Amino acid sequence: MLLGRTANGLYWMNRYIERSENTARLVDAGLRLALTRSADPSEEWASIVASAGASIAFKERHTDFTAENVSDFLLRDTSNPGSVMSVMETARNNGRMVRTALTRETWESLNEAWMSMKRMLAQPIDGRDLPKVLDAIKRETALIRGAFHGTMLRNEIFDFSQIGAFVERADNTARILDVKYYVLLPSVSWVGSTLDNYQWESILRSVSAHRSYRWVYDAEYKPTLIADYLILNGRMPRSLAFCYRNIAESLGFLASEYGVRHPCQDTAEAILGRLKVSAVKDIFDQGLHEFLTDFIGDNNRLGNEIAQNYRFY
Amino acid sequence: MTAFDEMRPDGSTVRDPYQGYDGWLQSQDKARLTEKTGDAERVFRKTGITFNVYGETEAAERLIPFDIVPRIISGREWRRLTQGIEQRVVALNAFLDDIYHRQEILRAGRIPKELIAGNEAFLPEMIGVKPPGGVYTHIIGVDIVRTGEDEFYVLEDNARTPSGVSYMLENRETMMQLFPELFQQVKVRPVENYPQLLRQSLSRVRPNGCRKDVPRVAVLTPGIYNSAYFEHAFLADQMGVELVEGSDLRVVDGRVAMRTTEGYKEIDVLYRRVDDDFLDPLTFRPDSALGIAGIMDVYRAGNITIANAPGTGISDDKAIYSYMPEIVEFYTGRKALLGNVPTWRCSEEDSLKYVLEHLEELVVKEVHGSGGYGMLVGPAASKKEREAFAAKLKARPKNYIAQPTLSLSTCPILTEAGLSPRHVDLRPFVLVSDKIQIVPGGLTRVALKEGSLVVNSSQGGGTKDTWVLDD
Numbered sequence: 001m002l003l004g005r006t007a008n009g010l011y012w013m014n015r016y017i018e019r020s021e022n023t024a025r026l027v028d029a030g031l032r033l034a035l036t037r038s039a040d041p042s043e044e045w046a047s048i049v050a051s052a053g054a055s056i057a058f059k060e061r062h063t064d065f066t067a068e069n070v071s072d073f074l075l076r077d078t079s080n081p082g083s084v085m086s087v088m089e090t091a092r093n094n095g096r097m098v099r100t101a102l103t104r105e106t107w108e109s110l111n112e113a114w115m116s117m118k119r120m121l122a123q124p125i126d127g128r129d130l131p132k133v134l135d136a137i138k139r140e141t142a143l144i145r146g147a148f149h150g151t152m153l154r155n156e157i158f159d160f161s162q163i164g165a166f167v168e169r170a171d172n173t174a175r176i177l178d179v180k181y182y183v184l185l186p187s188v189s190w191v192g193s194t195l196d197n198y199q200w201e202s203i204l205r206s207v208s209a210h211r212s213y214r215w216v217y218d219a220e221y222k223p224t225l226i227a228d229y230l231i232l233n234g235r236m237p238r239s240l241a242f243c244y245r246n247i248a249e250s251l252g253f254l255a256s257e258y259g260v261r262h263p264c265q266d267t268a269e270a271i272l273g274r275l276k277v278s279a280v281k282d283i284f285d286q287g288l289h290e291f292l293t294d295f296i297g298d299n300n301r302l303g304n305e306i307a308q309n310y311r312f313y
Numbered sequence: 314m315t316a317f318d319e320m321r322p323d324g325s326t327v328r329d330p331y332q333g334y335d336g337w338l339q340s341q342d343k344a345r346l347t348e349k350t351g352d353a354e355r356v357f358r359k360t361g362i363t364f365n366v367y368g369e370t371e372a373a374e375r376l377i378p379f380d381i382v383p384r385i386i387s388g389r390e391w392r393r394l395t396q397g398i399e400q401r402v403v404a405l406n407a408f409l410d411d412i413y414h415r416q417e418i419l420r421a422g423r424i425p426k427e428l429i430a431g432n433e434a435f436l437p438e439m440i441g442v443k444p445p446g447g448v449y450t451h452i453i454g455v456d457i458v459r460t461g462e463d464e465f466y467v468l469e470d471n472a473r474t475p476s477g478v479s480y481m482l483e484n485r486e487t488m489m490q491l492f493p494e495l496f497q498q499v500k501v502r503p504v505e506n507y508p509q510l511l512r513q514s515l516s517r518v519r520p521n522g523c524r525k526d527v528p529r530v531a532v533l534t535p536g537i538y539n540s541a542y543f544e545h546a547f548l549a550d551q552m553g554v555e556l557v558e559g560s561d562l563r564v565v566d567g568r569v570a571m572r573t574t575e576g577y578k579e580i581d582v583l584y585r586r587v588d589d590d591f592l593d594p595l596t597f598r599p600d601s602a603l604g605i606a607g608i609m610d611v612y613r614a615g616n617i618t619i620a621n622a623p624g625t626g627i628s629d630d631k632a633i634y635s636y637m638p639e640i641v642e643f644y645t646g647r648k649a650l651l652g653n654v655p656t657w658r659c660s661e662e663d664s665l666k667y668v669l670e671h672l673e674e675l676v677v678k679e680v681h682g683s684g685g686y687g688m689l690v691g692p693a694a695s696k697k698e699r700e701a702f703a704a705k706l707k708a709r710p711k712n713y714i715a716q717p718t719l720s721l722s723t724c725p726i727l728t729e730a731g732l733s734p735r736h737v738d739l740r741p742f743v744l745v746s747d748k749i750q751i752v753p754g755g756l757t758r759v760a761l762k763e764g765s766l767v768v769n770s771s772q773g774g775g776t777k778d779t780w781v782l783d784d
Contacts, residue, residue: 001573001574001575001578002573002574003555003557003561003571003572003573003574004561004572004573004574005558005560005561005572007574093537096361096537096542096546097536097537099361099546099550099556100546100549100550100555100556104360107360107361108359108360108361111358111359111360111361112359115358156574160574254574258574258575260575310574311572311573311574311576
């Protein structure tokens with residue numbers, strides 16, 4: 001038994017930690033492209049901002065999609081509620097709220113991450129320091145995850161946290177794919193051209209999958225394989241299938257611990273079922289963009305259903 | 314006016330309680346000690362032991378500075394203190410019971426009726442209510458000051474929602490981390506079991522109707538923006554009970570229940586860290602979002618224990634304080650073992666006259682104030698500040714009391730120039746159920762500024778670990 005508010009706090013704390021890491025990965029991918037492409041990188045930065053779901057807010061603050069503007073906006077601008085700094089602040093506030101549910105190690109790693117980001121992101125980032133800053137953000141979130149997995153009891157507290165992390169991760173992966181879906185479509189892809197290789201690599205890199213892709217597929221980047229990897233591969237830790245296997249499993253644990261099965265479990269299992277039986281060809285036939293749009297909507301609805309079933313509010 | 318120094322009263326000879334510590338200190342390297350101060354600060358920051366300062370938006374979370382020199386009390390001194398504190402706490406609870414029932418102390422003419430009737434801290438809603446176990450104030454932090462070898466005074470009885478106990482525990486924890494060898498050389502009585510004692514104590518005052526083996530206890534906090542939130546979370550965590558906010562609770566079938574992932578679960582004992590005013594929007598402030606609508610009805614029906622009981626503020630009110638010697642004698646039949654600081658009630662014409670004439674040597678406090686806000690320290694104030702304060706005094710004399718500027722005892726702190734004495738006070742924590750327990754220790758607050766007498770953390774005070782020796 002857990003306070004509904006505590007379950008809510010754990011869920012969002014983990015969503016926000018996951019989000020800050022993903023945002024850092026996105027900026028990292030953008031940076032890599034800006035460094036390797038000779039052509040105007042502003043389009044790439046614009047799609048990074050779109051992946052973060054922040055295009056409108058960005059345009060209210062800036063006119064040009066430059067490395068400086070985008071990294072400032074996505075990492076340290078506290079007027080942007082989705083910036084790493086804002087998100088870490090919210091994660092920590094949630095962590096303080098559920099302090100009694102966390103091990104000392106978990107809380108301290110979160111608190112230390114917040115302190116170090118506050119220090120690091122206090123001043124505008126010098127372009128030369130950007131790689132170092134991105135590494136630090138990824139390292140801090142990895143430390144939190146490590147402390148969490150190493151010390152937390154596998155009980156309902158753990159389950160609600162896992163659900164939060166994976167709902168967020170699924171949302172992020174789907175958004176990254178959706179912003180770039182046209183790059184993967186056969187009709188507009190210029191097979192084999194250098195430009196597309198960069199584009200594809202940027203997708204994989206933003207989910208830290210550019211090396212593991214080769215371990216799994218042992219092949220050149222191919223749009224269908226990339227989509228297969230990030231959507232259907234159950235062993236790829238940021239794929240939609242992987243996220244949903246974990247969500248369904250956590251909901252199953254909760255159901256057996258509480259002795260009650262809630263509708264949200266059916267919803268999660270239905271989504272997982274679709275990811276299990278689909279072939280990537282079916283997804284392309286249905287329309288990649290449509291598939292992703294549906295998924296993002298379903299994922300969002302699942303989050304709300306879980307909140308309702310477990311009395312988050 | 315030279316203050317009594319608890320380590321070296323004559324400037325050189327070390328007093329008995331400090332002998333063991335001094336022996337260890339002499340063998341320490343000064344640079345290493347300074348380093349340890351930095352270590353301590355990092356420990357506090359890392360664990361998030363911060364307090365929020367009201368009215369400051371930037372850097373809203375601050376650390377209370379911690380000094381690594383312990384404040385040491387001998388076993389004999391402690392026994393004497395605890396006898397006085399126990400007597401006082403018995404009297405406080407008896408006074409509350411009387412005030413909300415027969416009011417015999419008023420009929421006996423020992424304290425003036427107006428002091429109760431016109432007092433905001435008196436809750437008419439509590440008249441005739443018998444709290445579970447007959448206990449009104451379960452957790453008390455008695456502020457004690459020392460002025461000499463055998464001179465201890467009670468400065469304030471905090472009988473509402475005293476805070477600071479988490480610092481007592483964390484300070485000890487930090488000291489043991491920093492100087493493990495020291496605790497092998499000097500035998501210090503432990504304080505670590507306070508959370509367990511607190512939980513047991515709260516469980517013993519469960520409502521009469523509670524038939525559970527283990528009553529369900531919860532800590533009620535105003536939330537993460539409250540200045541003492543860290544402590545609320547800390548205590549709930551250490552006791553192994555839920556930390557709840559008003560929005561988690563509602564009245565279900567005549568019981569207070571919390572909303573959980575498995576539906577509503579009833580609560581038997583609520584350790585609330587929310588002020589009376591905000592406890593129940595139906596009974597007190599209707600705009601309160603921190604409380605629980607209807608909790609007072611549940612309470613009056615005897616179905617929940619609220620610790621501390623609503624209305625305990627009438628016993629630690631600063632105007633009542635001046636009558637504590639009479640109160641103690643009235644209920645215990647004996648003279649108070651622990652004295653009061655002489656107090657002028659500005660509501661009385663002669664006293665007001667005296668206070669206005671002697672502002673430069675007095676400390677003037679608001680009757681309902683706390684945290685060191687709204688007070689005047691006469692000797693430290695400028696002429697202009699005193700004049701401004703005199704105007705406030707004349708406008709609302711009832712709102713103030715005055716006390717002589719006490720020469721608080723000092724205890725050394727570690728400064729860049731070595732050890733240097735600073736003024737301290739002491740807040741031991743008392744638990745009341747069917748028995749009274751006092752953990753051997755407490756919170757020592759220290760005024761870090763040389764010569765300053767204000768120890769409040771909101772006004773630049775720090776804390777020290779407080780040792781009671783096992784002798």
